[in-house]
Amino acid sequence: MSNVNEKFKIGQVARQLEISTRTIRYYEEVGLMGDNRVESGSIRFYSKAEILRLRFILKLKELGITLKEMKKIAVNYELNNQATDRILPQLIDILDSNLKGIEVKIDNLTALRTDINGYRRRIIDLLQQPEMDKSQVVNECPAA
């Protein structure tokens, strides 16, 4: 068997990618992976290309793209007869809107950090002034 046509079973692939076999079957289940069971039997075999496809899925996931979004892309990829030129702009759109979401999240988290720090500081101040009545803190709305 030539090296390029080498096939792997699901467990090998899973170990290689450090994911569970369930995950791989799940990706197939939701239509991200196509049926890899060979005619004869029910056992799945994956070529290197298919493993790359899995890697690609994992990468997109890392990039914050949901499986549902990926499916959309995949469907269009088929519909357009694998015309990459039609697909890539779509991917860019998704990446862009994702970038926006990320910016928003970063901003929110940054504000949150400031907020928490302020609240934290107020608590510490209270703890260091033992004569004060601290009971109100619990019912107080910080930075509001």
Add this chain to the structure above:
Amino acid sequence: MSNVNEKFKIGQVARQLEISTRTIRYYEEVGLMGDNRVESGSIRFYSKAEILRLRFILKLKELGITLKEMKKIAVNYELNNQATDRILPQLIDILDSNLKGIEVKIDNLTALRTDINGYRRRIIDLLQQPEMDKSQVVNECPAA
């Protein structure tokens, strides 16, 4: 009825805080709010202090603290006979670990943004060189 002892029904409170009545009942259900049903009947009444408590819960939630964590605090608050001195350091601890989580998230998102931008740029480059074979992009693992 003096103003300070004024009681509100759940719907009024909900509108005031812009949350659902279900949410308020849920907070009671998970032990964050104590039973506010008056002896005689089954209708809940909330004093301003209790509305403040709700505000406090909402604020902590904004700060990324889960209801489960709040419950912990609340339980200790009761256990310690409402000794604020024992509770506040605990709150600080939680806020601190939350801050750490936020830092991590910000870092991750920032790296992600860079990553996405890089990938995005590569796609655009490909789209602008019409002679190239773009089919590989889909199976390629960006920045890996």
Add this chain to the structure above:
DNA sequence: AAAATACTTGACGTTAACGTGAACATACAA
């Protein structure tokens, strides 16, 4: 008092992305 509005208690539904277990078939090692 009738109608409209608000409150009550269940209790199942929702979302994402798998985890987990059962019960069985297949495959390679000793």
Add this chain to the structure above:
DNA sequence: TTGTATGTTCACGTTAACGTCAAGTATTTT
């Protein structure tokens, strides 16, 4: 051949924080 590792297909479980009925009670308005 017998074990043991690995594969298969269901199908229910998980998590958080409520949403959403349904069906009945209470309050308030007209």
